[in-house]
Amino acid sequence: MNRVVRNWAETSNYDLRTAEAMYKAGRYLYVVFMCHLAIEKIRIFQRIDNVSVITRYPEDLRTLSKEFNQETAKRIMTETKRMIQWLKQQLKSDA
Numbered sequence: 053m054n055r056v057v058r059n060w061a062e063t064s065n066y067d068l069r070t071a072e073a074m075y076k077a078g079r080y081l082y083v084v085f086m087c088h089l090a091i092e093k094i095r096i097f098q099r100i101d102n103v104s105v106i107t108r109y110p111e112d113l114r115t116l117s118k119e120f121n122q123e124t125a126k127r128i129m130t131e132t133k134r135m136i137q138w139l140k141q142q143l144k145s146d147a
Contacts, residue, residue: 057143060093060094061093061094061140061143063093064089064090064091064093064094064136065090065136067086067087067089067090067093068086068087068090068129068132068133068136070082070086071083071086071087071090071129071132072129074086075122075125075126075129078122080117080120080121080122080124080125081113081116081117081120083120083125083128083129084120084124084125084128087128087129087131087132090132090136091132091135091136091139094136094139094140094143095139
């Protein structure tokens with residue numbers, strides 16, 4: 053893996069660890085946001101991309117906080133980890 057790709061992968065890992073810390077702190081909107089950043093640094097997936105904008109610029113924080121609760125944040129974080137692992141495998145096979 054070249055240096056630039058390795059750097060993006062490392063910062064993606066950093067963002068994913070931040071999402072985990074936000075999950076433990078109960079800051080579920082930021083879990084979604086950080087998961088989006090983690091994926092974006094490797095490639096964007098439409099499903100997570102759609103929720104990033106509304107979590108970044110919420111019109112109604114209370115409504116969003118109900119929608120992106122602990123259960124939703126956990127599911128998004130799990131899916132993000134799975135996607136990132138798959139993407140890393142693809143990067144290795146392209147090298």
